[in-house]
Amino acid sequence: MQNPRNIVIIGGVAGGMSCATRLRRLDEFARITIIEKGPYISSASCGIPYALGGVITDEAKLHVQTVDKIKSWFNVDVMTNTELTSIQRQRKTAVVRDLLSGKDSALPYDKLVLAMGAEAAMPSMKGLDDIASGIFVLQTITDLQNVEKFIAENNCRRAAVIGGGFIGLETVENLRKKGLEVALLEYAPHVFPLLDGDLAVLLDDELRRNQVELKLDARISEIKRSPSSSSNSTLEISLEGCDPVTADLVIVAAGVRPRNTIAKAAGLAVGPTGGITVDNLMRTSDPDVYAVGDMVETHNIVAGRDMPLALAGPANRQGRLVADVIAGRSVQYRGNVGSSVCRVFGKTAGLVGFSTERLDRLGLQYEYVTVHPPHHVAWYPGAEAMTMKLGFEVPGGRLLGLQIVGGEGVDKRVDVVATAMMAGMTAEDLEHLELAYAPPYGAAKDPINMAGFAAGNVLRGDVRIVHAADLVNGGRTDLDQFQVVDVRSVDEYSRGHLRGAVNIPLGELRQRIGELKVDKPVLAYCWVGYRGYVASRILRQGIDTPVFNLDGGFKVVKEEGYTSLQE
Amino acid sequence: MQNPRNIVIIGGVAGGMSCATRLRRLDEFARITIIEKGPYISSASCGIPYALGGVITDEAKLHVQTVDKIKSWFNVDVMTNTELTSIQRQRKTAVVRDLLSGKDSALPYDKLVLAMGAEAAMPSMKGLDDIASGIFVLQTITDLQNVEKFIAENNCRRAAVIGGGFIGLETVENLRKKGLEVALLEYAPHVFPLLDGDLAVLLDDELRRNQVELKLDARISEIKRSPSSSSNSTLEISLEGCDPVTADLVIVAAGVRPRNTIAKAAGLAVGPTGGITVDNLMRTSDPDVYAVGDMVETHNIVAGRDMPLALAGPANRQGRLVADVIAGRSVQYRGNVGSSVCRVFGKTAGLVGFSTERLDRLGLQYEYVTVHPPHHVAWYPGAEAMTMKLGFEVPGGRLLGLQIVGGEGVDKRVDVVATAMMAGMTAEDLEHLELAYAPPYGAAKDPINMAGFAAGNVLRGDVRIVHAADLVNGGRTDLDQFQVVDVRSVDEYSRGHLRGAVNIPLGELRQRIGELKVDKPVLAYCWVGYRGYVASRILRQGIDTPVFNLDGGFKVVKEEGYTSLQE
Structure with a gap:
């Protein structure tokens, strides 16, 4: 029997842990070692905002697995508080450092799996390096403990969250649950920047209803110790073009950057966004080195190209797939859709x-x-x-x-x-x-x-639609080029309607079709789009001019930031 | 221009209504007539149990559309309280009867759409025809009104529901919400007969927790006015082999039968279950007659054959599809999966x-x-x-x-x-x-x-499984043929385990593998199946005898009716 293979996995959560346990199930004889920078493995990072807010009352629940159990169930060796410092690809060796003792050691590998994740991106702002305390990220359980300690010791009453993506939004909600006043600073014109602005605006309202101070298009210029005697808060964040935001602590959730420094130093190929380049077996440019999770670029099925995707589900499935590949299974990563x-x-x-x-x-x-x-x-x-x-x-x-x-x-x-x-x-x-x-x-x-x-x-061409976004300044077309027909009831029309609209309730449209001119396209609309669609079908078959329906109806105009179209 | 076509649709809910409104959107000029037996159209039958239980407080909400609105929005003529009595296919005429006046009239059609649904099946029992009042079905809003009136006027305290399928279960829940005592009589050995018995048993527990008297394998022999002076209830249902059930009212929800009498009389082909036979354009054996919904057999994708499926979603989509077909669109019904x-x-x-x-x-x-x-x-x-x-x-x-x-x-x-x-x-x-x-x-x-x-x-053959159902009397195999290994903790094992099982906790398995014999297959198990699977992977690679995992673990044994396997 040949010598068992050495598999070294860098990173002990999500992708790394899925890889280790799956590989053990497939191969009882491989030597599997996990290197984890932090003190814990297999921690449920996604629960951290909810632990902060007290929704999860017992932090121990976030430790999904322990080092002992991973050893006893899976015969996997775990080295915690240990960091990768370099990859010696020619010698197939990973050099790691024990963070407690400072001692380096060299681990030979047959296959190396990088599952190092991404680190919090820090926005550029003046003064950041001068602030000794009160600015946090919220990635690890250690971060969580630091934030909780800081809030308790400093009796914090007011927090600022920088970044309105997933983590930022979850953090805001949980800081409010914890009873703090919260300001949310988002660089984009709306929160959840992955969504369209006209949809995300529905979240703005929800945040304001929950007393979150919302600063959109926020350009942070500086952060400093609060100089104002009128403020009880200890930090002041200056914003271009509006009043500064004060807070007792700041949590930065402004996106992540793949941890690529060591991989790049080792000469592994990196994509345009900084993620490690992998093929559909999750192999890097070195076929003995795999990479998974937040640190890689993977195939996006919709875009048809490689892109980063920092989500727990894909990371876990990629780690599992690498185990299959190392075990000689015939599998391929199918790419992401970004759910x-x-x-x-x-x-x-x-x-x-x-x-x-x-x-x-x-x-x-x-x-x-x-x-x-x-x-x-x-x-x-x-x-x-x-x-x-x-x-x-x-x-x-x-x-x-x-x-x-x-x-x-x-x-x-x-x-x-x-x-x-x-x-x-x-x-x-x-x-x-x-x-x-x-x-x-x-x-x-x-x-x-x-x-x-x-x-x-x-x-199928049964209806032609116009979007509210097409009609506002900078849109594709102009409201005035249409004869606009509101097919709602007289009562609904009277409570606000599109600029220049005439009101012909749907039930009267067949009788009153003669009121419409044939020399101008018709834009029909109702509240959500259905009656407008029925009307546009009647008109398409009854009048010799182009007919359009307002997509999503007047509700879009009222609720999604297009009230300039209203009269 | 040619004369507009006459489209006659029999049935004014779900499939019929979807067909009428879709067809009008596609064809502004067809003459569309809906024939509806009851007083209402487009009523939300699915809400009837919830209206009975007071969950839906306003019955008016169940009237999704009115005759007036269907006329004014869609220019569709609706004849309510009107019943189809025969189809004269040679003359392409539907004969209908006004149920209020008793007057018949003949409606010529170019295309006829049958969307008549299914009627409640009545179980055979002695005495059924002698009971003048107190036995109901719950299909229409009129049925609902009759039940509510009867309960109020007779101060009913106790109901029996015959049939534990969807409608029966919803009715039971809502009668309990209304404060009545409820007995549920199901002919099958478990409720929700479409599910496996070992899964449905999880519902039995929920029903009993909610004080529903559950009679499974119920063979009803007779129903009669209660002779017993000790019972306050007015009806008595005799069951073979157990005590009779008494109730003040009985609701029958024992399945449905397609309304096929008129279609059969007209010579349209009917399938083995009594549903009208249709092709993938929802055409009956007469290409000018379509049929949709609960009255037809449609292609089941899983079974690869035609079967009945009495559900609202497919009925609606079939009606919509018929409109497309009549309007000359190129579409095909794709079949059902039975969601x-x-x-x-x-x-x-x-x-x-x-x-x-x-x-x-x-x-x-x-x-x-x-x-x-x-x-x-x-x-x-x-x-x-x-x-x-x-x-x-x-x-x-x-x-x-x-x-x-x-x-x-x-x-x-x-x-x-x-x-x-x-x-x-x-x-x-x-x-x-x-x-x-x-x-x-x-x-x-x-x-x-x-x-x-x-x-x-x-x-992929990575694990071989045995089901608890395989191990009980009449199953495919016998527990005694295995060496049974419980890989849970000592504590878990001590609280009950499979008959004859030895306890080797997963963490000790690699060390204690020598305790197992090679002349007998191993059955490993844990609580839900995961540790058993890990154990079976260790054993597969460490011992030269077949290894199996108990599918779903000991939880299946404890909760799904296999406690005979326990010691």
Whole structure:
């Protein structure tokens, strides 16, 4: 029997841990060693904001596995408080340092797996290096303990969070739960920058309702000890063009950067975003070195190119796949679609694929539809409205992105569309999905079917749509070029309508069609888009001029930042 | 221009209504007439149990559309209180009767759409015809009003529900909510007969916890006015082999039968279950007559044959499709997978595809795996366990069925697998699904991924499994043929274990492997199946005898009716 192989895995959470345990199950004889920089392994980093907020009351629950159990169940050696310092690829050796003793040692490997994650990106601001305490990131359980200690010892009353992505939003919610005043500073014009601005604005409202001071388009210039005697807070963050924000502590959640320094020093190829380059077996440019998780660029199925994706699910599955590859299994990584979900107080935001802002930057030919279905039948108590934007390729209908802001049931619809995307389904295929229905859970025509119907109608040319975003300044067209018809009731119309709109309730449209001119295209609309669509079908078959429906209806204008179109 | 076509639609809910409104959107000029037997159209029948229970407080909410609105928005003529009496196919005429005046009229059609649904099946029992009042079905709003009136006028305190399928279970829950004592009589050995018995038993417990008197294997022989002076109830239902059940009212929810009498009289082809035969354009054997919904047999994708499916979602989509076909669109019905979900008090039961009992009857070559993941990460508060059984074809892995009993998140997993099934995915494909994760919603390895991993391990031959059902009397094998190894802790073992099991905790297995004999196959097990799987991998690589893992672990034995295997 040949000597057992040495497998060295750098990083003891998510991808690294999945790789180690899977590999042991497949190969009882390999020598498997995990190198972990921190004191713990297999910690549930995703729970850290919730532990801060007291939602998770026992921090011990975040330690999913212990070093002893990993040894006893899986015969995997773990070296904690140990850091990789260099990779000697010619000698197939990883040099690691014991952070407690400072002692270096050289670990020979047959296969090396890098699962080192990403580190918090720090925004550039004057004074950052001068602040001795009070500025934190929230990546590890040690970070959590430091923040909790600081809040308790300094009796902090007010926090500032820099960055309004997943972690920032979860941190804001949990700091509020902990009773602190919170300011959220986001560089982009809206929170959750991966979403379109007109959808993310629905989260802004939720944050403000929960007394979060929201600073969007925030350009931080400087941070310093508070000079103002009128402020009880100890730190002051200066912003370009608006008043400074004061706080007793600052948590930075401004994105992450792949930990690539050592890999680069070892000559491994790195992609344009700084992530390690891997093939579909998760091999780096050195076939004996694998890399997984937040530190790599992987194939994005929608974009058709490699991109970073710092999410726990893909990291875990990539680690598992590397174990399969090392064990000689015939597997390939299939790529990502970017499924994500985030709770923001009482709302849930979800995304799979890309926002239309991202699709624009990717240069894809797409259209999108906006629907506002309740998460279950409206007549069953507790129905919560969701706003869905479904993007798809034209003319083929390939699914490119689903964005949702709502309450209950958002995560379900993201997962259904993620599955459809991975299966190569089109937007029209969503019309045909047979989704489970009972009144507490959905509808005979599920929100996903509704989005599919709306998209299918566009793809088949049964309706032409105009988006509110097309009509505002800088948009593709102008409201004044249309004869605008509000097909809602007189009562609804009287409470606000599109600029220049005439009111012809849907039920009167067939009789009053003669009131419309043929020398100007018609833009019909209602509240959410359905009556407008019915109207546009009547008009398409009854008047010899182009007819459009306002996608998502007047609700988009009222709620998503297009009130300039209203009168 | 040619004369507009006459489209006559029989039935004004679900499929019929979807057909009418879609057809009008596609064709502004057709004459569309809906014939509806009852006084209302487009009523939300699915809400009726919840209206009975007072969950839906305003019955008006169940009237989704009115005759006036259908006329004014869609220019569709509706004849309520009107019943189809015959189809004169040669003359292309539907003869209908006004139920209020008794007057017949003949409606010519170019295309006829039958969307008549199914009627409640009545169990055969002596005395049924002699009971003048107190026995109800619960299909229509009129039925609901009759039940409510009867309960109020007779001050009913105790109800019996015959049939423990979707409607029966929803009715039981809502009668309890209304404050009545409830007995549930189910002919099968377990409620929700579409599920496997060992999964449905988890619902039995929930029903009993909610003070429902459960009579399974119930053979009803007779119903009569209560002769017993000791009973305050007015009806007595005699059961073979056990005490009679008394009640003030009886609601029958014992399945449905397609309304096929008129179609059969008109010579339309009917399938073996009594449903109208249709092709993939929903055409009956007469190409000018379509049929949809509960009255037809449609292609079941999993079984590869036509079967009935009485569910609202497919009915609606079939109606919509018929409109497309009549309007000349190129579409085909893709068939069903049978996605369904049902709430039973605090539990949710879901199904897509078939139970293993049904797969046996269909003669498919399959295997299944049982997993018990929490609906979101265990360390986030509120995690609810679910029990999932995933059936798949061997050796190919084609998905054949997912059954789940749990709480939160059951509906999501049913929908994800329904989508995967419609996309033709395999059980192994579920390993790779990228599902959205944040602590309140799921896990980095979602329950669907977990089921996929378990199934994949079986399909790839990495683990051989034995089911508890295989080991009981009448099962495929015998516990005594194995050397049974409980790999849980000493403490867990001491609280009950499989008959004849020795206890070797997983962490000691590598050292104690010599205690096992090579002349007898090993059956390893733990609580939910994971440690047993790890143990079976260690043993497979360390001992020269066949090794098996107990699918789903000892939890299946304890909770799913296999306690005879315990000591």
